[in-house]
Amino acid sequence: MTEALMITLTGIAWPAALAIAWIAGELGYRWFSLPRISSYGIAGFFMAASQGGFLADPSGSAVAQLADFAFALILFELGYRINLRWLQANPWLGVTSLAEAAGTFIAVFLLAQAFSMPMMPALLLAALAMSTSPAALLRVANELKSSGQVTERMLHLSAFNCVLAVIVFRIIIGYWMLADSGSVFLGIWNSVVVLVASAGLGALFGIATPGFLRSIGNVDKNATVTFALAALLLTAVSHAFKFSPILAALAFGLVSRHRRVVLSQAHRNFGALGDLLTVLLFVFVTASLEWKQVILGIELALPVVLVRLAVKTIATTAFARLGGITWRKGALTGLAMMPMSVFVILLLEQARHLEIGALEQVSGVAAIALLLEVLGPILTQRALIWAKETHHTEEH
Amino acid sequence: MALEAFHPSDSLTMGVELELQLVNPTDFDLAASASDMLHLLGRAPFPGDVKPEITESMIEISTDVHTRHDAMLAQLRQIRDTLVAAGDRLNVGLCGGGTHPFQRWFDRRIFSTPRFIEISGLYGYLAKQFTVFGQHVHIGCASADEGLYLLHALNRYLPHFIALSASSPFSQGVDTLFDSARLNSVFAFPLSGRAPFTLKWSDFEQDYFSKMENTGVVKSMKDFYWDIRPKPEYGTIELRVCDTPLTVERAAALAAYLQALCHMLLERNDPPPAEDDYLVYNYNRFQACRFGLDGMLVHPKTSEKLSLREDILATLRRLEPHAAALGSQAALDELHREVAYEGNHATFLRQQFAEEGGAQGMVDAAVRVFRSC
Numbered sequence: 001m002t003e004a005l006m007i008t009l010t011g012i013a014w015p016a017a018l019a020i021a022w023i024a025g026e027l028g029y030r031w032f033s034l035p036r037i038s039s040y041g042i043a044g045f046f047m048a049a050s051q052g053g054f055l056a057d058p059s060g061s062a063v064a065q066l067a068d069f070a071f072a073l074i075l076f077e078l079g080y081r082i083n084l085r086w087l088q089a090n091p092w093l094g095v096t097s098l099a100e101a102a103g104t105f106i107a108v109f110l111l112a113q114a115f116s117m118p119m120m121p122a123l124l125l126a127a128l129a130m131s132t133s134p135a136a137l138l139r140v141a142n143e144l145k146s147s148g149q150v151t152e153r154m155l156h157l158s159a160f161n162c163v164l165a166v167i168v169f170r171i172i173i174g175y176w177m178l179a180d181s182g183s184v185f186l187g188i189w190n191s192v193v194v195l196v197a198s199a200g201l202g203a204l205f206g207i208a209t210p211g212f213l214r215s216i217g218n219v220d221k222n223a224t225v226t227f228a229l230a231a232l233l234l235t236a237v238s239h240a241f242k243f244s245p246i247l248a249a250l251a252f253g254l255v256s257r258h259r260r261v262v263l264s265q266a267h268r269n270f271g272a273l274g275d276l277l278t279v280l281l282f283v284f285v286t287a288s289l290e291w292k293q294v295i296l297g298i299e300l301a302l303p304v305v306l307v308r309l310a311v312k313t314i315a316t317t318a319f320a321r322l323g324g325i326t327w328r329k330g331a332l333t334g335l336a337m338m339p340m341s342v343f344v345i346l347l348l349e350q351a352r353h354l355e356i357g358a359l360e361q362v363s364g365v366a367a368i369a370l371l372l373e374v375l376g377p378i379l380t381q382r383a384l385i386w387a388k389e390t391h392h393t394e395e396h
Numbered sequence: 397m398a399l400e401a402f403h404p405s406d407s408l409t410m411g412v413e414l415e416l417q418l419v420n421p422t423d424f425d426l427a428a429s430a431s432d433m434l435h436l437l438g439r440a441p442f443p444g445d446v447k448p449e450i451t452e453s454m455i456e457i458s459t460d461v462h463t464r465h466d467a468m469l470a471q472l473r474q475i476r477d478t479l480v481a482a483g484d485r486l487n488v489g490l491c492g493g494g495t496h497p498f499q500r501w502f503d504r505r506i507f508s509t510p511r512f513i514e515i516s517g518l519y520g521y522l523a524k525q526f527t528v529f530g531q532h533v534h535i536g537c538a539s540a541d542e543g544l545y546l547l548h549a550l551n552r553y554l555p556h557f558i559a560l561s562a563s564s565p566f567s568q569g570v571d572t573l574f575d576s577a578r579l580n581s582v583f584a585f586p587l588s589g590r591a592p593f594t595l596k597w598s599d600f601e602q603d604y605f606s607k608m609e610n611t612g613v614v615k616s617m618k619d620f621y622w623d624i625r626p627k628p629e630y631g632t633i634e635l636r637v638c639d640t641p642l643t644v645e646r647a648a649a650l651a652a653y654l655q656a657l658c659h660m661l662l663e664r665n666d667p668p669p670a671e672d673d674y675l676v677y678n679y680n681r682f683q684a685c686r687f688g689l690d691g692m693l694v695h696p697k698t699s700e701k702l703s704l705r706e707d708i709l710a711t712l713r714r715l716e717p718h719a720a721a722l723g724s725q726a727a728l729d730e731l732h733r734e735v736a737y738e739g740n741h742a743t744f745l746r747q748q749f750a751e752e753g754g755a756q757g758m759v760d761a762a763v764r765v766f767r768s769c
Contacts, residue, residue: 081422083421083487089484089485089487090484090486147420147427147429148427148431149429149486152486152487257422323485324482324486325435325486329432389428
């Protein structure tokens with residue numbers, strides 16, 4: 001009897017969790033002006049089985065694939081907002097990007113070494129720390145309807161450092177496999193081939209989808225659904241061939257943009273579909289964290305978070321004037337780039353099939369993810385408000 | 397505060413102000429980037445003047461005082477190139493056009509200065525809906541009375557400027573069927589429309605301005621949104637009906653057209669302006685807004701029906717000697733091409749909408765035309 005009841009309850013666990021998280025998001029927003037995604041994350045963490053909640057660890061399940069799809073939609077949108085010509089018109093943006101990404105990598109690696117973390121996990125942790133999670137940035141920016149240089153720059157820098165993080169992460173894994181198994185094939189396959197193939201696949205979708213849309217006409221009405229379906233397909237194909245869905249989705253957005261079939265403003269966030277999947281994505285991310293790991297890693301997590309914040313802010317501030325903005329907006333850009341949870345967790349999740357021991361040893365990730373899941377979006381939100389790039393500023 | 401004294405200036409000097417759109421090059425919606433642009437522009441000397449407007453998605457530029465069309469055009473081109481370069485560094489697109497075709501007025505952010513916040517508080521949604529972009533042309537007047545004379549003598553030519561500059565066919569996402577939808581937004585303001593008919597500055601001051609001031613409705617000339625208004629502190633009259641054209645070439649040509657018209661009117665060969673001229677004023681104005689160059693006018697003196705296009709072509713011919721005297725034939729040639737062959741910028745925008753399959757493509761075209769023409 002109890003068993004039957006448990007099975008029934010398990011079946012409704014996820015929908016119930018989404019509903020609870022969504023309510024938490026609305027209340028947190030209304031009462032404390034918390035970014036909604038922070039509340040989703042907190043709710044997800046406490047509902048997870050490892051914290052005594054009712055959500056089983058979702059890693060590897062169908063929910064994980066849905067989360068990947070949700071993230072692919074966000075990355076597509078991000079890629080779509082990236083203007084590569086801007087790099088040409090303002091080279092200091094590229095310099096800022098390289099400086100903040102490389103600086104973070106070096107600083108976090110040295111810090112991990114100082115905490116006597118072994119070489120491989122330290123390298124992987126450093127690679128992960130380079131990235132800024134575009135999911136949190138885009139959601140907060142869209143929630144606040146922000147517009148201005150901090151908004152534009154944080155999104156561009158986030159896209160660039162994600163690409164850099166995936167590349168470095170893959171190269172380290174490739175090197176690891178080479179060293180571990182001695183197989184040149186495995187090493188190259190898991191780094192260079194995966195990177196090139198993922199980007200190529202995304203680019204292919206980026207050419208084919210707008211072409212298809214144009215040929216059937218009526219671009220305005222069909223665009224959102226078509227791009228969402230293409231992103232779903234792309235995620236599935238990337239998974240099937242064990243490519244990087246992250247890189248593929250980003251390339252898809254980027255190439256689509258430069259093929260110029262323009263999504264209208266109404267489709268930002270992919271509308272209600274995007275909103276729903278975002279709840280799932282952020283609950284998924286923190287539901288996969290374990291309290292014990294968080295406690296274990298907290299000692300390293302705090303310094304990593306602080307060093308990462310410092311390096312990114314120093315880099316964005318140092319090149320602010322040269323890049324055409326004020327010192328203040330430069331510093332705020334760095335501050336806004338704090339979130340990293342979703343990107344990191346999904347990157348790890350997607351590398352799970354590689355069965356690399358080193359991934360398990362990247363201690364501290366759980367704690368960093370949880371810390372930044374809550375703090376990251378709040379900092380992004382504050383930075384945008386302080387930069388006066390939101391609607392909130394003039395209302396009081 | 398009494399009405400400011402009219403500071404006479406050199407007759408027929410001219411200056412142009414343009415309100416420009418700042419757009420996001422990703423989805424071509426308006427971008428709240430005025431503060432960022434002004435910060436960057438503030439670092440180097442600007443070839444003219446640049447300042448914020450009521451919402452964060454527009455900036456206003458103005459030229460120096462000019463006597464010649466070619467010098468004004470040269471300065472406008474310099475201003476444009478400086479703006480475009482700054483926009484490129486900040487990933488911001490710039491364009492002309494009297495309205496943004498699909499911006500949603502409730503998304504606009506008011507530029508935070510006390511005056512703008514006060515206006516926004518007073519007019520509510522009107523202030524945000526007032527995210528429209530116009531060209532203002534100033535013509536210098538040797539005396540206040542000369543200014544009032546020109547202001548009223550121009551009433552018959554006002555539709556020309558509306559039709560020639562019209563570049564706001566779309567508003568809030570739909571084709572309004574107007575060539576200049578922008579002026580409909582301006583009309584919503586209580587103190588818009590025409591100036592009262594007085595030809596003497598002293599009458600204007602005593603019979604109108606001080607009475608209005610006593611009602612408490614207005615404090616200064618700034619509170620009037622008339623189609624043409626005197627600007628005593630500059631010693632000019634200011635024509636305010638033009639949409640911002642898509643190119644600075646068109647903007648300079650419109651200024652030169654007004655200058656040549658005033659040159660002709662000051663010869664006082666036309667019958668003098670009269671209050672009754674205004675009987676057909678709003679009708680003619682509507683025709684120009686709605687149909688652009690295809691509108692039909694009623695002549696205020698003869699009540700004759702005229703094609704707006706024919707009337708402009710005839711006026712261009714009459715202005716030839718005046719343009720020759722002022723050195724602005726090139727400007728009249730540009731307008732002649734527009735009227736006789738190409739159509740106005742509203743027509744261009746509608747073509748782009750059809751070809752590009754949407755409003756975003758239309759804004760994209762406007763951005764390209766602004767930078768490369």
